[in-house]
Amino acid sequence: MSRVMSPERSSERPIRSAIVCTRPSSSAGPGAGTDTNCRLAPSCNERVYAIGLGTADQIQPAALTALTNGTGGYLLLTGELGATDYFLLAKYYLQVLAGVTNEDIVTDPQGAIVPGQKHRVDFRLAETDISSDVILLSPAPEAIRFTVETPAGDLITPANVTAFPGSNFVVGRNVSYYRLSLPVPIGSGAAPGQWHAIIDVDERLLKRYLARLEKDKLTEPIRQIVTHGVPYSVSVHTYSNLRLRASVSQNSLEPGATLYLRAALTEYGLPVQRRARVRAELKRPDGTMTTLDLPEAQPGVFETSLNTSLGGVYQFRVRANGRTLRRRPFTREQVVTGAVWRGGNNPPPSSVTDPAVAHAKLCALLECLLDANVLRPELIDRLRKNGIDVAVLQRCIKRFCSGG
Numbered sequence: 001m002s003r004v005m006s007p008e009r010s011s012e013r014p015i016r017s018a019i020v021c022t023r024p025s026s027s028a029g030p031g032a033g034t035d036t037n038c039r040l041a042p043s044c045n046e047r048v049y050a051i052g053l054g055t056a057d058q059i060q061p062a063a064l065t066a067l068t069n070g071t072g073g074y075l076l077l078t079g080e081l082g083a084t085d086y087f088l089l090a091k092y093y094l095q096v097l098a099g100v101t102n103e104d105i106v107t108d109p110q111g112a113i114v115p116g117q118k119h120r121v122d123f124r125l126a127e128t129d130i131s132s133d134v135i136l137l138s139p140a141p142e143a144i145r146f147t148v149e150t151p152a153g154d155l156i157t158p159a160n161v162t163a164f165p166g167s168n169f170v171v172g173r174n175v176s177y178y179r180l181s182l183p184v185p186i187g188s189g190a191a192p193g194q195w196h197a198i199i200d201v202d203e204r205l206l207k208r209y210l211a212r213l214e215k216d217k218l219t220e221p222i223r224q225i226v227t228h229g230v231p232y233s234v235s236v237h238t239y240s241n242l243r244l245r246a247s248v249s250q251n252s253l254e255p256g257a258t259l260y261l262r263a264a265l266t267e268y269g270l271p272v273q274r275r276a277r278v279r280a281e282l283k284r285p286d287g288t289m290t291t292l293d294l295p296e297a298q299p300g301v302f303e304t305s306l307n308t309s310l311g312g313v314y315q316f317r318v319r320a321n322g323r324t325l326r327r328r329p330f331t332r333e334q335v336v337t338g339a340v341w342r343g344g345n346n347p348p349p350s351s352v353t354d355p356a357v358a359h360a361k362l363c364a365l366l367e368c369l370l371d372a373n374v375l376r377p378e379l380i381d382r383l384r385k386n387g388i389d390v391a392v393l394q395r396c397i398k399r400f401c402s403g404g
Contacts, residue, residue: 051096056313056339057311062253075337091137094137113229113232117229122195124194125191127328129239129240131182132239133236133238135177140205141176146158146176148197150186150195151192151193166179201230242265244333248260252340257308263280265300265332271300272300281317286310292306310340
């Protein structure tokens with residue numbers, strides 16, 4: 001699946017970016033579909049982003065990596081999704097959208113909330129920030145009261161946000177968000193400082209949501225909400241003059257490779273020199289976690305490396321905190337991934353070697369040979385007399401071609 005996006009925010013020249021999303025086929029071998037995605041490259045004259053749904057062995061993302069390299073975009077891999085990865089794919093899409101629109105992520109935590117609780121998510125905006133999107137992801141956003149508190153304690157709500165020029169509140173499926181133009185003209189004017197996203201549960205609307213799930217016989221989401229609360233993620237983006245750009249490169253695609261993690265911080269195009277600390281939360285392919293420090297290797301550039309011993313996806317959540325030129329605190333974060341797998345250095349599948357292409361051609365031939373225009377009633381009757389049931393044969397081929 002690919003999509004060309006033309007966001008609202010743009011420079012003088014319109015931003016055009018392609019998003020490629022791929023997952024392993026149930027009826028084909030590893031790398032299936034990759035060659036088709038690569039055909040998109042000549043049509044893209046701007047950044048290309050790719051999201052791979054699955055493990056490195058399943059996707060074998062060498063071609064996707066080649067597709068995104070050199071475009072200013074990047075590849076994100078999910079790895080094997082677990083119970084704690086409820087919002088992972090949505091977060092990946094939001095991060096890609098931030099990249100497309102030249103925004104940065106300020107913070108991106110997640111949690112769960114039950115009736116009677118009030119959660120406050122802190123985030124910092126600085127004088128470098130021009131506007132901000134405060135985004136709530138939840139399976140039931142309509143059941144969560146969601147407001148934003150300024151550094152001075154003034155509340156921005158769905159009822160009053162449209163009174164502020166360039167600001168609004170939007171509710172969609174599984175998402176609601178504030179778009180704020182800074183400074184917000186509320187009180188004495190709100191911009192730099194510590195802000196808060198405040199959320200709590202509307203019990204009446206939550207009961208209505210649970211009743212809808214019960215009507216649709218969706219018992220597992222009901223059990224999760226009753227046991228753990230309503231899951232949510234708050235992601236704060238900013239269109240800003242203070243930018244973080246993180247990337248992963250590697251010297252091989254097989255276990256034993258070295259991953260090189262790099263993060264660059266700039267403010268008004270100049271390096272953020274000796275004013276920030278950068279760390280990365282690493283999730284290994286086996287699910288274990290650790291934290292890496294990225295020393296400042298050159299002005300505004302922070303680097304470290306990691307030797308891989310396990311095959312699979314390595315996910316890095318790169319987090320930076322520091323001070324602007326005016327000494328105001330800031331935070332930034334970005335997720336990047338690297339992957340290694342056995343046979344990773346082999347040439348990626350092409351239209352000649354891709355098993356998915358061979359599978360599709362074989363199925364097309366078999367379906368053509370068994371078409372009614374080929375198998376006349378006389379031939380079907382003759383085959384039946386010789387012990388060949390054409391109807392059973394057709395069902396077998398249909399099951400084979402559909403992956404059943």
